Amino acid sequence: MQIIPAKTPGFVKTLFPNLVWNIPTQKKELYLTFDDGPTPKITNWVLERLSHYNANATFFCIGNNIKENPELISKIIEGGHTIGNHTYNHLKGWKHKTKFYIEDVRKTEELINSFDVISKTKLFRPPYGKFKANQSKKIQALGYKIIMWDVLSYDWDNSIRQEDCLNNIISSAKEGSIIVMHDSIKASKNLKFALPKVLEHYTEKGYKFKALT
Secondary structure: OOOOOOEOOHHHHHHOOOOEOEOOOOOOEEEEEEEOOOOOOHHHHHHHHHHHOOOOOEEEEOHHHHHHOHHHHHHHHHOOOEEEEOOOOOOOHHHOOHHHHHHHHHHHHHHHHOOOOOOOOOEEOOHHHOOOHHHHHHHHHOOOEEEOOOEEOOOOOOOOOHHHHHHHHHOOOOOOEEEEEEOOOOOHHHHHHHHHHHHHHHHHOOOEEOOOO
């Protein structure tokens, strides 16, 4: 059941102007993002679909999954995509002390840096979109851009129909939208239905899918 709307309301963005909700542009560009990976089979499938449409994306990776699947990080980078920090243990910031939360972020940062990402892009997305104000400030002090979203697909929610997951995107995304999907086992049913159709739908309309930098 969708409690948070698929399309982020404008007033929410104005309440938190230091967070990145979308990319201001009039060009036909969209920004697909994938959270919670890398995950064997699922991430590989996503990379294959993206490659088919010459699409780039941003992967917000969990540190523990990076440690378990380093070869997938290399494939993501080689495909021209960018890597973002999603904490090491997928922490809900509201439930943890700031010191512990930041240590978790730093632990993931060390793993990402071990791949010698040329751009050294520092992007962070809080798991569940939830963290404390002082956690946000400290993360930004580390040089991170905090990436939220303009459109939620709800692909992780198996109580919604696959068609609704797809409609959450195509009814809401527009120029510069940051779209959230998940390269996880939990989301795979809805993801595998919606992603190819999203790529086809917007490609036919002349859109390009770009990675965040």
